[in-house]
Amino acid sequence: MDKTFHPSILDLDTSEFKEISGKLLSVLNSRYRKLKKEISACYISGAPLKDSKILLDLACVSECKARRAELEGADISGKKFFWEYWKGFESDPALLEDYCKWMVPFRRHIKEGILTDRSVRLVGSGVDAGSVEFTVNETLAAKEAFILSLEKLGTLIGADFEKMFGDVEAIKLSQLKSRVTKWKDETSSLVFWSQYLGYRQACLETLASPMLDDIEAGKIEPEDMIPAFEGNYAESMLHRAFRERPDLSAFIRELHEGKISKFTELDKKKSCLRTGKELCVLLMKKPLN
Known part of the structure; x- marks a missing residue:
């Protein structure tokens, strides 16, 4: 905009010209001619002949005014973020951009604790660039x-x-x-871990290997494992006994207990009969007188 208009364009109210220029026979309107003359006088190197081109330039002016208003409202924020580098409309954009490049990560490092108050004091008091570079490379x-x-x-x-x-x-x-x-x-625990790994490897070579994942994941409690081990041990002993004595595999507990119960009952009856027989013999041998 600075290459197209004089600064005085900012003081003109160009909204009326935008309304009149779009009307039929606007060239006959004296107000239109006056506004166009005032706007043309603000051009640095002559105004365009077509109103459409003038309207495009005025759109840029309107945009510039809006951004200028934003800058005026951002004066407090500008001073807060850029300190003495903020000069309002006179601020150097390149200088502000360079300031952001190091200030944003600097503040982030302060927040994360990477830089401390001592770091800030050192930077504020001045640090030799060569020493800093040497220390950084060494680090x-x-x-x-x-x-x-x-x-x-x-x-x-x-x-x-x-x-x-x-x-x-x-x-x-x-x-x-x-x-x-x-x-x-926990160095002293390495002995126990070594033993555990040995047992684990041995377990992987058995039928119990699928249980390892659940054990190590904590899904099976130690107090539940002991009865399981006892049951497995008893079962393995039974399998071994069955291999050594195949007849045991046909052993039926209920049938065997029934036979024992029947034998006990018969034995009791036999005992009773034996006792009665003995009494009869004694009675027969008893003297009459």
């Missing part, structure tokens, strides 16, 4: 060496850090320290 090299050592450690102990934490480079040192401390405190 990046230490980071790469640390990640390489971490990968070697994971391979050595069989730990998948990506499954534990996600992106390895985004892991916080406090998280790693906490995990390594737990490992260190």
Whole structure:
């Protein structure tokens, strides 16, 4: 707009011209001719002959006025976000853009705790660019060496850090320290884990292997496992006895108990008959006098 109009165009009310120019025989309207003359005088290098072109230019002016009003209303916000770099209409857009490029991530790092109050004080007091660059490069090299050592450690102990934490480079040192401390405190448990892995491997080679997933997922409680083991042990002993003595496989408990009950009943009857017979013999042998 600055290349098309003089600043005085902003003081004109061009809305009336937009209404009149669209009417039939508008050239005969004195008000139309006056408005067009005033608008034409605001052109830097001569006004277009066609009203349609003038209306397009005036649309740009209207847009400029709307954006200017927004800037006037954003003065408080501008000073809040850009501090002394905000000069209202005189602000340098390139300078504001450069300011945003470092201020937005700077504020984010402050919020996330990556930068501290000490970092702000150091920046405010001025830091030697060469020292900062040297320290950054040194830190990046230490980071790469640390990640390489971490990968070697994971391979050595069989730990998948990506499954534990996600992106390895985004892991916080406090998280790693906490995990390594737990490992260190539980070093004595490695003996039990070694025994467990041995039993687990042995279990995988048996018919009980399908139960391992449920056991390790915590779906089966220890107190439920003991009766199950006892039952399985008893069953395995029975299978072994059946293999050694095939006749046992035909053993029917109810039938056997019925025979025992019948034998007991017959034995009782026999005992009674024997007792009666003995009494008769005694009576017969008893002297008459």
